[in-house]
Amino acid sequence: MSAAQRYDAIMVGGGFYGCIIALYLARRRGFSRILLLEQESELLARASFHNQARIHGGYHYPRSLTTALRSRINLPRFMSDWPQAVVQNLTMLYAVARQNSKVTARQYERFCREVGAPLSAAPGHLSGLFTPQLVEAVFLAEEHVFNAMALRKWASEELQSAGVTLRLGTRAHGLRRAPGGGMTLTLNGPPGAEVHAPYVFNCSYAGLNGLSGDFPRISTPLKHELTEMTLLEVPNVLRDVGITMMDGPFFSLMPFPARGLHTLSHVRYTPHHSWQDDATTDPYEALRHYDRHSRGSRMLRDASRYLPMLASARQQDSLFEIKTVLVKNEGDDGRPILFERHETAPGCYSILGGKIDNVYDVLEKLEHEHFDLRTSA
Ligand SMILES: Cc1cc2nc3c(=O)[nH]c(=O)nc-3n(C[C@H](O)[C@H](O)[C@H](O)COP(=O)(O)OP(=O)(O)OC[C@H]3O[C@@H](n4cnc5c(N)ncnc54)[C@H](O)[C@@H]3O)c2cc1C
CATH class of the missing domain: 3.30.9.10 (D-Amino Acid Oxidase, subunit A, domain 2)
Structure with missing residues (x-):
């Protein structure tokens, strides 16, 4: 495999979550070679665009106190991090x-x-x-x-300035554990198109269980x-x-x-x-x-x-x-995050955000993760 196809981390999905996590890894956790794969022709093209644009302040969740309280905590952070996108x-x-x-x-x-x-x-x-x-x-x-167009513009500028490699129009199909460690993802495009990394972040929302091969299905x-x-x-x-x-x-x-x-x-x-x-x-x-x-x-x-x-x-x-x-x-309308570290595919994480501002809950989880990049050279 050529050196160009090896990365420190591969993000599957260029929605709000994939973009934010890529930026976090690049800027806060010392990942220097990150690849972000997105099947659509632009970032934030799916759920992160096609939603009701509400920055939740808790009002929506009288049946889920936890979600309401988390919204109260995350709201001011979102407002101050993306003022250009907040209406x-x-x-x-x-x-x-x-x-x-x-x-x-x-x-x-x-x-x-x-x-x-x-x-x-x-x-x-x-x-x-x-x-x-x-x-x-x-x-x-x-x-x-929030204005999803403003978030999309912000994300693409920031990913570029953080040096994240972006492959739009590229779908990850399968994941397999590589013999020497890490994981290999097969992509659409020419037969044999593959990329490799010790860490894979599956941020593909509706597509979370869409990877074949050694990907263990989401347990939730x-x-x-x-x-x-x-x-x-x-x-x-x-x-x-x-x-x-x-x-x-x-x-x-x-x-x-x-x-x-x-x-x-x-x-x-x-x-x-x-x-x-x-x-x-x-x-x-x-x-x-x-x-x-x-x-x-x-x-x-x-x-x-x-x-x-x-x-x-x-x-x-x-x-x-x-x-x-x-x-x-289903019963309480709560919107917690899903965060799974797959034991049978070490280094592979699956993440689902119930709503836009929950991204902070994911970042808090990631703060507790230990990443060892010595093996990815
Ligand atoms: C109808 C609706 C209304 C909503 N209203 C609100 C609201 O008002 N406020 C709020 O905060 N939240 C709302 N949400 C929830 C919010 O939109 C999501 O929580 C958030 O967008 C999830 O972000 P994401 O990055 O995980 O998902 P997405 O933005 O969907 O990103 C996942 C990306 O992965 C890509 N992908 C999938 N599989 C693959 C693959 N194999 N290879 C490559 N790329 C792949 C997809 O194309 C997609 O771009 C709503 C959602 C919906 C659908």
Whole structure:
């Protein structure tokens, strides 16, 4: 194997997590030869772009105190690390539905107080936008969104300045333990295309179990959802407003700065279907072959019952993406990280971030890892 194909670490996946971990290894842990593989033609092209852009401040998680509290810790760090990507000064409303909500307005207020998330009653001109028969209370929250385009630009500039080698349009297929130590990854492209490193970081989100060969599957059960968020042009009054209806089969309407529109997601209609991860279905292929018949009008119709003004919003497009979550969080909606160090493939880590700001939880884990680079020369 030629010297050019040997690295200190190989990242599989150029989403937010793969990029941040590559930069951490380069800048903080003395890795000098890092290769980042991304199957798409640009960075942050999948879940890190196709999401609701919410920088979580805990408000979303009345059923998972741990996730809410971690969000409170990570939020200020994210705000100060990526000010260029954070869109502030938005009016963020959390409303509590009268029926079918898992919290009442009073319980929700208490929860926000407990986790230290600032909350106040929304003024009349905002609460008046909602249907009083269906909505018990409307609150103002301090929450922000991020611009995925700004994060993508930042990531590509930083990776270049840190000397990380980037291979876009390159998919890792298989992993095998190399006889002399370390791991070899087979790639798409010319037959025999291979790269080798003592450390492999599998940050491939929906593709976490997609490597063949000696890759041990993730031991934590995963669930994939094929999701749709519809992109709306909203009436002027809602232009700088985000709305989340708590806590049940409802909707969220969030500014989506990367496209200058709003995303509308709906608990009932956004997941078109879901399945437990298994060896037979490649989630990316499942999405590629999906007919993408939009449910946007159904989302809009239901959300307009609570917020009548939405009826005049115009559907512009939809974002379809695979959302991967841990099966164990189905009931509480918590979004912890998954961090697995594979015993049978030493030096190989698999990492899944439930949400963007959780990346700090991964970095904390990595701080405790010992890396020995003497063998990679
Ligand atoms: C519909 C939806 C809404 C969401 N809303 C929010 C929100 O409002 N706020 C929030 O914080 N989080 C949200 N999330 C979660 C958030 O998007 C993810 O936690 C985060 O983007 C995960 O980052 P990642 O880098 O692990 O994944 P990705 O960005 O998906 O990166 C993984 C990359 O790996 C690449 N890849 C996969 N397999 C291979 C392979 N074999 N070889 C090479 N490349 C490969 C993929 O192409 C992809 O680019 C949402 C997610 C979805 C889907």
